[in-house]
Amino acid sequence: VLDYLLNGLALGAIFAFIALGYTMVYGIIKLINFAHGEFFMFGAFLGFFVLRDLGVERLPLPQPLPILLSYVVALTAASLGAGALAVATERIAYRPVRRAGRIAALITAVCVSLILQNLAIKAWGAEPKAYPQPREWTEVGDLDGTATANLYAVKRLVTTEGKVVENEARVVTIGEPLGDATRARLRAEGHERVYRQVPLDRGWTRGFVILALALWAPVLWFLVKRTRMGKAMRAVSEDADAARLMGIDINRVISWTFFLGAFVAGVGGVAYCVSYGKVEPFTGFLPGMKAFIAAVIGGIGSIPGAILGGLVLGTAESLIPYALREGLGWEAAFAWKDAIAFALLIVILVFRPTGILGRPAREKV
Amino acid sequence: VSGELLFWLNLLVTVGIYALLAVSLNLINGSAGMFHLGHHGFWALGAYSATWLTINAASLPGPLLYALSLLLAMAVAALGGLTIGIPCLRLRGDYLAIATLGFGEIVRIAVQNSPEDFLGGSLGIRVPRILMDVTRKTQVTFRLLSLAIVVVACAATIVAFRNFLRSTAGRRLLAVAQDETAAGLLGINPTRSKVLAFVMGSAVAGLAGGIYAHYMGGLDPKNFLFMEMVKMFLIIVLGGMGSFSGCVVGAFLVVATEQLLNRAPEAIASWWQVLFPLILAIMIIFRPQGIFGRKEITDIIRSWRRSAA
Secondary structure, X not given: OHHHHHHHHHHHHHHHHHHHHHHHHHHXXXXXXXXXXXXXXXXXXXXXXXXXXXXXXXXXOOOOOOHHHHHHHHHHHHHXXXXXXXXXXXHHHHHHHOOOOHHHHHHHHHHHHHHHHHHHHHHHXXXXXXXXXXXXXXXXXXXXXXXXXXXXXXXXEEOOOOOEEEEEEEEEOOOOEOOHHHHHHHHHHOOOOEEEEEOOOOHHHHHHHHHHXXXXXXXXXXXXXXXXXXXXXXXXXXXXXXXXXXXXXXXXXXXXXHHHHHHHHHHHHHHHHHHHOEEOHHXXXXXXXXXXXXXXXXOXXXXXXXXXXXXXXXXXXXXXXXXXXXXXXXXXXXXXXHHHHHHHHHHHHHHXXXXXXXXXXXXXX | OHHHHHHHXXXXXXXXXXXXXXXXXXXXXXXXXXXOOOHHHHHHHHHHHHHHHHHHOOOOOHHHXXXXXHHHHHHHHHHHHHHHHHHHOOOOHHHHHHHHHHHHHHHHHHHHOOOOOOOOHHHOEEOOOOOOOOOOOOHHHHHHHHHHHHHHHHHHHHHHHHHHHHOHHHHHHHHHHHOHHHHHHOOOOXXXXXXXXXXXXXXXXXXXXXXHHHHHOXXXXXXXXXXXXXXXXXXXXXXXXXXXXXXXXXXXXXXXXXXXHHHOOHHHHOOHHHHHHHHHHHHHHHOOXXXXXXXXXXXXXXXHHHHHO
């Protein structure tokens, strides 16, 4: 159970990351930003390219950058890229419809989401790509007995353009007998050192996302509650017209909000793909929907609500199917977890439309 | 020549099915003013329940089974509309959109995860041909027959909906769509009116699903993606929110564009998926009432005659 709970919390932390963007944008311009999931996807792709090119999973030692630093670079690229895309999207697509009514804006958002998704297919292809998994290597000294794992060595290759590329190559297969013969063969092939892969604990991704959320949430809270821009954001969400009369540049506030939301979503995108091991143009759709559900559960417009909602949804999505499988013997329960999330949304909307931490909005006639 | 004929017949049948979907969506989104984004879910419900009956009652004579399966498709979709409508229709605007969108996704996920011997799961399912044998020689006849069925269904639905909107219940619905609070103060039960429209709309989507299943001869959960919902929405936005004949015109524009593009080389063909959302966004910004607005074709012809006279 603890394992499922932790998985749920990690997933929930990712939902929370994305939900923050939904909630901030909704708080300011009352728009459900459907394209938010695509910002997330874009960030995940940028992270993918950075991690691939920095070679976090390849053997050549020394690696260009230590693994941890590679991740910092990937996360920074992802969040800045997603933020830039969000600002551009807002400027091009959302600003013209801001006065056209909420439904028109919502449809525009749905369209933007689909357009970005399909452009991503055009650019990067529709097939899922394996996300680089960090691997750690350790040198193997004594070559006796039988091999308990595949052993690898660095192989120099010369490409057709004459460039020297270092790549890993398997030199000993698991179960192969080791000894003088193998040693002689390796020496003949020019492999001075052989390495074994250190199995990374699957749990490290969980720790990574939970830690990232724990670090990010206070920063965000500080930005929104303690800075001038944050104050302006809150003022605009309370009453845009009054805020303008007070000399607040609304367009700047909105751009900033979009940027901040996508900035966080980019982090979530990388984290999500690291834990699922693949990235594709449709990566953003389902987590985007889930994160929106999380924002509604927590009370849309509220930042602590988004985090709480994300954690609640992630945990529910992990524990409810677990309980159904263990309690009722329903083997297929995990295939239905997406349906459970949507059902949860409908239940929440019906019984407490303002969410757990939302303030009820009074409607005047 | 025969290939060309088959292409255009297929196009017309597809137009008919989308017109049926769009007309029913239009009753909900256009006339009743609700923002419903889960119509593809009702379509799938209808298609799969018709398929289920066709497979499990194979001993019945073909035409009877065909009619029964369409009835079941409508009933199941209507029931789905009722169960989802009663809790959700108290929500407004964008919340309703999200809840119904969630429903549409649930239906698809459920079908995808269904056991293979029940609804085929993610691999899809074959629908037995019960109206007639479909071979290469009879293909033209089959498509003509399907076209006749879909045209009749479409015409009947449009007439039924127009008459409904002129009835007391229909006027109540229009009042609720204009101002829910005011209508409530006049003693109209807004939820009941909206649920009624929702159930009618979903039943017709179920009918479209049944016809679609029999026409295609096979179903795949990937036929019911959210993109289909976007197409339907584009159709009613092009045709005009609240105009049923506009839906038919819109359906023709959208389906013909898609199918003609599909004949183009691969590199161009897949651009419709970018093109459609783009047109939809541009329409919604610059002419949100669509080509026809609330007018029907008959109204427009009448006003032409008047101005000519």
